[in-house]
Amino acid sequence: MPSDPVCRIDLEEQGAMASSEYQGKVYWFCTHTCKEAFEEDPERYLKDIAIRPPKTAWWKRFRRANRAA
């Protein structure tokens, strides 16, 4: 389970309540509030995590998996 791109909670511990697909990739969220925030402006959150990536094992796997995209 990944991190929430909006509030950056580690969902491996919290559990995910919602998910959203954007440009063929699935993102997970702690709540529907975070999901709605992401869907309103996905680029903002994706840019933010690209600039300040969460330092989790999940993030490293995610970067590797999405490098070709």
Ligand SMILES: [Zn+2]
């Ligand atoms: Zn959240």
